[in-house]
Amino acid sequence: MPDERTTGREGVGAAVLAAGFGERLRECGRPKPLARVAGLTLLERTVRTLRAGGLEGEIVVVVGHRGEEVAGHCKARGLPVRVVENPDYPRGNGTSVLAAMRFLPERFVVAMVDHIHTPESVRRLLRCEGDFVAAVDTRPVYADPGEATRVRLEGGRVVEFGKNLPRYDGLDAGLFLCSRPALERLREASGGERLSWNDLKRAWLASGGEVVACDLAGAPWTDVDTPQDLRLSEEMVLGWAASGNDGPVSRHINRRISRRITRRLLDTPLSPDQVSLLSFALAALGAGLLAAGRLRLGGALVQLASIVDGCDGELARARLESSPRGAVFDATLDRWADALIISGLALGAGTRLAAAAGYPALAGALLVSYTRARWEAALGRMPSRFTGLGATRDVRLAVLALGGLLGAPGAALLATGALGNAEALRRLLALKRGRS
Amino acid sequence: MPDERTTGREGVGAAVLAAGFGERLRECGRPKPLARVAGLTLLERTVRTLRAGGLEGEIVVVVGHRGEEVAGHCKARGLPVRVVENPDYPRGNGTSVLAAMRFLPERFVVAMVDHIHTPESVRRLLRCEGDFVAAVDTRPVYADPGEATRVRLEGGRVVEFGKNLPRYDGLDAGLFLCSRPALERLREASGGERLSWNDLKRAWLASGGEVVACDLAGAPWTDVDTPQDLRLSEEMVLGWAASGNDGPVSRHINRRISRRITRRLLDTPLSPDQVSLLSFALAALGAGLLAAGRLRLGGALVQLASIVDGCDGELARARLESSPRGAVFDATLDRWADALIISGLALGAGTRLAAAAGYPALAGALLVSYTRARWEAALGRMPSRFTGLGATRDVRLAVLALGGLLGAPGAALLATGALGNAEALRRLLALKRGRS
Numbered sequence: 001m002p003d004e005r006t007t008g009r010e011g012v013g014a015a016v017l018a019a020g021f022g023e024r025l026r027e028c029g030r031p032k033p034l035a036r037v038a039g040l041t042l043l044e045r046t047v048r049t050l051r052a053g054g055l056e057g058e059i060v061v062v063v064g065h066r067g068e069e070v071a072g073h074c075k076a077r078g079l080p081v082r083v084v085e086n087p088d089y090p091r092g093n094g095t096s097v098l099a100a101m102r103f104l105p106e107r108f109v110v111a112m113v114d115h116i117h118t119p120e121s122v123r124r125l126l127r128c129e130g131d132f133v134a135a136v137d138t139r140p141v142y143a144d145p146g147e148a149t150r151v152r153l154e155g156g157r158v159v160e161f162g163k164n165l166p167r168y169d170g171l172d173a174g175l176f177l178c179s180r181p182a183l184e185r186l187r188e189a190s191g192g193e194r195l196s197w198n199d200l201k202r203a204w205l206a207s208g209g210e211v212v213a214c215d216l217a218g219a220p221w222t223d224v225d226t227p228q229d230l231r232l233s234e235e236m237v238l239g240w241a242a243s244g245n246d247g248p249v250s251r252h253i254n255r256r257i258s259r260r261i262t263r264r265l266l267d268t269p270l271s272p273d274q275v276s277l278l279s280f281a282l283a284a285l286g287a288g289l290l291a292a293g294r295l296r297l298g299g300a301l302v303q304l305a306s307i308v309d310g311c312d313g314e315l316a317r318a319r320l321e322s323s324p325r326g327a328v329f330d331a332t333l334d335r336w337a338d339a340l341i342i343s344g345l346a347l348g349a350g351t352r353l354a355a356a357a358g359y360p361a362l363a364g365a366l367l368v369s370y371t372r373a374r375w376e377a378a379l380g381r382m383p384s385r386f387t388g389l390g391a392t393r394d395v396r397l398a399v400l401a402l403g404g405l406l407g408a409p410g411a412a413l414l415a416t417g418a419l420g421n422a423e424a425l426r427r428l429l430a431l432k433r434g435r436s
Numbered sequence: 437m438p439d440e441r442t443t444g445r446e447g448v449g450a451a452v453l454a455a456g457f458g459e460r461l462r463e464c465g466r467p468k469p470l471a472r473v474a475g476l477t478l479l480e481r482t483v484r485t486l487r488a489g490g491l492e493g494e495i496v497v498v499v500g501h502r503g504e505e506v507a508g509h510c511k512a513r514g515l516p517v518r519v520v521e522n523p524d525y526p527r528g529n530g531t532s533v534l535a536a537m538r539f540l541p542e543r544f545v546v547a548m549v550d551h552i553h554t555p556e557s558v559r560r561l562l563r564c565e566g567d568f569v570a571a572v573d574t575r576p577v578y579a580d581p582g583e584a585t586r587v588r589l590e591g592g593r594v595v596e597f598g599k600n601l602p603r604y605d606g607l608d609a610g611l612f613l614c615s616r617p618a619l620e621r622l623r624e625a626s627g628g629e630r631l632s633w634n635d636l637k638r639a640w641l642a643s644g645g646e647v648v649a650c651d652l653a654g655a656p657w658t659d660v661d662t663p664q665d666l667r668l669s670e671e672m673v674l675g676w677a678a679s680g681n682d683g684p685v686s687r688h689i690n691r692r693i694s695r696r697i698t699r700r701l702l703d704t705p706l707s708p709d710q711v712s713l714l715s716f717a718l719a720a721l722g723a724g725l726l727a728a729g730r731l732r733l734g735g736a737l738v739q740l741a742s743i744v745d746g747c748d749g750e751l752a753r754a755r756l757e758s759s760p761r762g763a764v765f766d767a768t769l770d771r772w773a774d775a776l777i778i779s780g781l782a783l784g785a786g787t788r789l790a791a792a793a794g795y796p797a798l799a800g801a802l803l804v805s806y807t808r809a810r811w812e813a814a815l816g817r818m819p820s821r822f823t824g825l826g827a828t829r830d831v832r833l834a835v836l837a838l839g840g841l842l843g844a845p846g847a848a849l850l851a852t853g854a855l856g857n858a859e860a861l862r863r864l865l866a867l868k869r870g871r872s
Contacts, residue, residue: 273868324814329867331810332803332860339799347792355791356783359798363775366802367768373809374767378760424768431765432709 053122064089299404364420489558735840800856
């Protein structure tokens with residue numbers, strides 16, 4: 001049999017362990033790797049998370065229990081993976097790691113199909129050095145310390161793994177980075193009746209091997225064993241997807257609603273780009289109503305558009321479909337929507353004040369966005385201190401919406417102009433001082 | 437005597453040969469390295485060009501004739517260089533290279549203080565591999581084939597250097613990249629009466645060494661020997677500094693005038709940022725006049741502001757002071773000026789059409805700039821095909837200026853809006869198709 005060993009040049013690979021029985025999810029009717037969380041099966045989610053986290057080498061999915069169904073799913077969804085069957089899976093998931101190893105490059109990640117992580121956690125793991133690195137979490141938020149494997153740490157190293165350790169420093173997060181030549185030595189330990197991945201870890205420690213701890217320190221992750229876990233992990237994914245550089249209106253109002261909308265969109269065929277267009281359409285409709293003098297209804301639609309504007313990013317992050325191109329598309333539509341809303345309010349108000357105040361409002365709104373983009377194109381990330389009240393779209397649209405709803409378009413436009421131009425001026429002065 | 441040899445890790449260094457007599461510039465009264473071209477002495481220009489081209493290691497300036505004056509200039513201007521005296525300079529500039537060598541890292545550039553290059557040429561040279569790389573020019577534009585050293589090429593290698601080669605393939609551009617250990621071998625050839633750098637090059641070839649040719653192929657460069665050369669090279673520098681991603685109005689009209697203004701600014705203490713502010717002030721004044729209904733005068737000032745807007749970049753490039761920070765500062769002021777001009781024209785025209793048409797005009801103008809910045813922040817350089825008529829500021833300001841001058845503000849605003857929004861829409865559609 002050809003040995004498909006590859007060199008380190010081919011990047012870090014991954015073994016995804018998807019062979020187990022998944023007893024407690026049996027009532028769902030599908031094999032555990034095919035259980036759905038936030039619009040993706042657990043297996044799709046694991047593969048996309050690894051790729052989004054920067055893993056470039058081959059991904060080997062080890063199947064066992066109901067292996068044909070899982071393999072069929074990989075094929076049907078066109079997942080970029082190699083499926084390897086492990087007939088030994090009833091002996092424990094340690095046998096799955098050994099079965100995957102021959103197809104993997106020098107360094108590879110070991111991931112459990114029933115553990116949900118963020119791409120950022122994968123990225124953090126890939127930055128670690130060592131023959132055996134284990135992601136641990138010293139501040140677990142979602143994972144259950146009663147269920148998970150516990151770890152004891154000493155000087156940045158894991159010195160003990162175990163389900164029932166009475167004293168422990170954190171949880172084993174079920175994500176590892178291993179060196180293949182080092183692990184090959186453990187094949188000898190594989191003769192026993194049962195062979196779990198925990199057995200292999202302990203064999204590694206017993207042989208004098210070091211396990212470097214990569215502390216996720218509160219990053220969102222969890223493992224999924226029961227139908228209740230499925231629901232809780234969906235909450236976790238949506239919560240993570242709804243985070244961002246939000247302004248106060250978004251944080252306290254919009255996100256609560258957009259998250260509920262996003263949850264309903266997850267299993268629809270709607271793409272994030274289509275949701276961006278939907279938000280734009282709502283804003284354009286609102287602008288049209290404002291321009292026609294229907295200030296109250298127009299204002300309400302503007303706020304609705306602002307809420308739906310959160311959904312495209314949430315949907316993309318929850319489905320792990322975020323792309324720079326999608327972000328530029330959304331941002332461009334947002335600027336156009338801003339321009340339409342401000343023009344609509346200025347022209348529909350029917351007062352000389354509003355017709356004039358729309359100009360500084362439009363200039364301020366677009367300049368805030370422009371200065372950030374131009375800064376980041378030339379100078380890299382803009383420091384986080386440049387997020388005053390005038391800096392975020394949620395505040396801007398809330399002010400304009402209130403202008404319509406309360407029948408005070410001139411005041412709303414003046415406030416929008418003042419906030420936006422003040423923030424842009426602050427950035428210009430920072431450039432002048434060169435203290436960027 | 438301590439040998440200050442350094443490792444390759446310290447980056448590429450440079451020897452700047454500034455020891456010669458400079459006979460034909462004697463009438464200028466100052467040593468040749470201190471002759472001024474486009475606001476900088478030849479020596480400052482050489483040092484800044486090397487740094488702007490990405491050279492990171494030590495720069496050694498070798499002085500001889502009137503060496504104290506040249507050394508004093510380095511100190512007075514705070515040039516980041518080490519000055520080395522070469523008492524042997526009357527024997528030829530080859531002795532200056534040997535004198536510099538002990539202070540240089542493993543790889544170093546040899547530059548003549550009387551040759552003017554662009555940072556881009558330095559960058560190209562630094563990308564070349566080889567123990568001895570010579571910048572040559574197979575399509576010289578400014579340099580005089582009657583004066584310069586000629587080269588014969590074979591298969592990407594220089595096989596002969598000489599002032600009077602009857603058959604030649606290009607000119608020696610006076611810029612080299614050398615490996616110190618390789619050149620050390622030539623010290624033995626240094627016993628003769630005269631020792632020019634050309635002698636050392638020939639000794640290298642005679643010893644079987646290869647000279648890799650780095651073809652500048654028409655890039656702007658020249659050498660300066662006479663007072664007439666000083667004037668011609670200033671033209672060259674200004675012409676190079678005035679190039680950019682110009683629209684048609686800039687190319688055919690604005691640049692001709694801005695270049696003349698810039699020439700007068702070169703020897704003033706005005707900084708590029710101050711010129712950006714001056715252009716902004718002219719635009720703001722023009723906008724104020726437009727808003728007050730003085731459309732003709734306002735329009736004229738807008739076009740003047742557009743012309744002066746070219747000078748900040750020209751001044752920065754000619755003085756080799758360009759910085760990403762300065763570019764963002766200028767761009768931000770430009771967007772604000774655009775907003776003021778459009779608002780002024782819309783509100784000062786006194787017609788309902790103009791008051792409304794200002795909104796799409798302002799949205800289109802800022803969206804064109806925004807889409808480019810946002811694209812480049814996330815996706816890298818925007819393809820050059822996105823430079824339609826609606827894409828550049830020169831066209832936009834010319835249309836608005838004509839709107840004032842010809843008393844047709846509404847039409848000018850509608851045209852500005854149509855051009856800008858059409859270009860922004862084109863970019864949005866390209867994003868949607870994902871064919872970025």
